[in-house]
Amino acid sequence: MKALLVGVGQAGGKLTTALSEFDAGMGFGAVRDALAVNTAAADLEPLPLDTVLIGQSRVNGHGVGGDNELGAEVMDEDSIEVLDALAPRMTAEIEAVVVVAGLGGGTGSGGAPVLVRELSRVYDVPVYALGVLPGRDEGALYQVNAGRSLKTLVREADATILLDNDAWRSAGESVGGGYAAINESMAKRVGLLLAAGEATQGVGESVVDTSEVINTLRAGGMAAVGYASSPAAEDPGENVNTVTSAVRSAVMTGLSLPNATDADAGLVAVAGDPNRISRKGAEKARKWLQEETGSMQVRGGDFPLDSDRLAAVVLLAGVERSSRVEEFLERARQAVRDEPEAKPDPAMAFQNDELDDLM
Ligand code: GDP
Known part of the structure; x- marks a missing residue:
């Protein structure tokens, strides 16, 4: 983008x-x-x-x-x-x-x-x-x-x-x-x-496109982004768990807004050398995220990068019902409730007073 x-x-x-x-x-x-x-x-x-x-x-x-x-x-x-x-x-x-x-x-x-x-x-x-x-x-x-x-x-x-x-x-x-x-x-x-969505190298059908990021964010409201990476084997067949656990970690421990896992839409980009990315792992991870977020609208794709590691970038949109957001809003509301009452106007003390104003 x-x-x-x-x-x-x-x-x-x-x-x-x-x-x-x-x-x-x-x-x-x-x-x-x-x-x-x-x-x-x-x-x-x-x-x-x-x-x-x-x-x-x-x-x-x-x-x-x-x-x-x-x-x-x-x-x-x-x-x-x-x-x-x-x-x-x-x-x-x-x-x-x-x-x-x-x-x-x-x-x-x-x-x-x-x-x-x-x-x-x-x-x-x-x-x-x-x-x-x-x-x-x-x-x-x-x-x-x-x-x-x-x-x-x-x-x-x-x-x-x-x-x-x-x-x-x-x-x-x-x-x-x-x-x-x-x-x-x-x-x-x-x-x-x-x-x-900007990746140009190794473009294939499975590469994430900017429009998919924009469409995921169309859920509107609040969103969170997660990230995690791990070393990868050269053979994609050996990277099924590498991919699934990176996606899981990105969501469970790597989210910009912790626990914001109740979402309207999601996007999983698996970043790394496309030859190392396990298709099976990426598909499993996407299904897992659907279950975890309760959203059927989970997009997915590759993000080709020159690296010997594999990483997961996860976007969750429409997370406003999450416990973390509720917790924060409650903190903000409580702070409003705790605000000291506005100080009464000192002039009120002289109401109906026999003392005249000086000027
Ligand atoms: P402003 O200049 O009046 O807009 O005020 P700030 O940008 O300093 O906003 C204060 C809030 O931003 C507080 O919640 C700070 O914890 C947070 N904050 C200030 N600087 C940074 C920073 O460099 N990084 C992060 N993540 N938060 C910051």
Whole structure:
């Protein structure tokens, strides 16, 4: 899928960078171009991407803090600047736009849904969101922000691929300390998914096509991506279990949104040397995924790659009924319930008072 990436906010910019670098490093060329947008000049500074600073008249390059309503307003006011910067990059070859953001902050959380809406108005290609959910130890504000942002993204985007900051956290490690590793894991999954339909080498009937990725995402709502790999034998006959267990691991332990296995549609791409891919293994894995997700709509195919390993890239779409999503939404709702009552207006203390106002 030839994609144009737009990172909004700090996490959005960093993840977009990681994705662009992964794609370039693998020589895929699925990421055709990328742009980073922020209200904070300091967060754009270190990025090796073209950038657009928005909201200067409001926040003077200092960011919106955790205020995602302000993030949404600023994007609403300045979206034309972002659209102008994207226009020359939206060439005829672009098959999708992916708006990338951390959902728990301010600029990305508020700005991404507004930008997705504007892009959908202007362009006919699908507009996907790639959203980072805050880990469970992040504060209440992050949970509330992410809950509201997600609700709006699901309405506006063709599909929202979710990455959970808790997904690859090793025990005892803080989320912040592990960002680089988390971003790499996320970039690999999404980067492989985008590249899966781009394979040109060894094209055969069984090769995954971009339209299959797009059709899987047509289930809409929320989606998750899984990945796992293992060494493979040269003889495909010996790789039946290699393929099935890679697919199983991609779903059971390698998913960007853990336990999101209740899905409306799925896609399994078996990546590796086509001569090593076991047809029987791929077919068995696809059947297993149908049972596991409860969806009859599971597509499958090869993703030819020059490697002596075999890997599975699994896309699950329509995962909003999953326990992980429910868990997160409950966290967000609880944080809203726990919000302190608005402080009464101090002026109320002087109601019907004999004291006159001074001015
Ligand atoms: P913004 O700049 O106002 O959009 O705010 P951030 O992008 O910093 O959003 C904060 C949320 O993103 C929190 O949930 C953070 O845990 C998460 N976050 C910040 N930086 C990164 C990153 O590099 N990678 C990942 N995966 N999450 C991040």
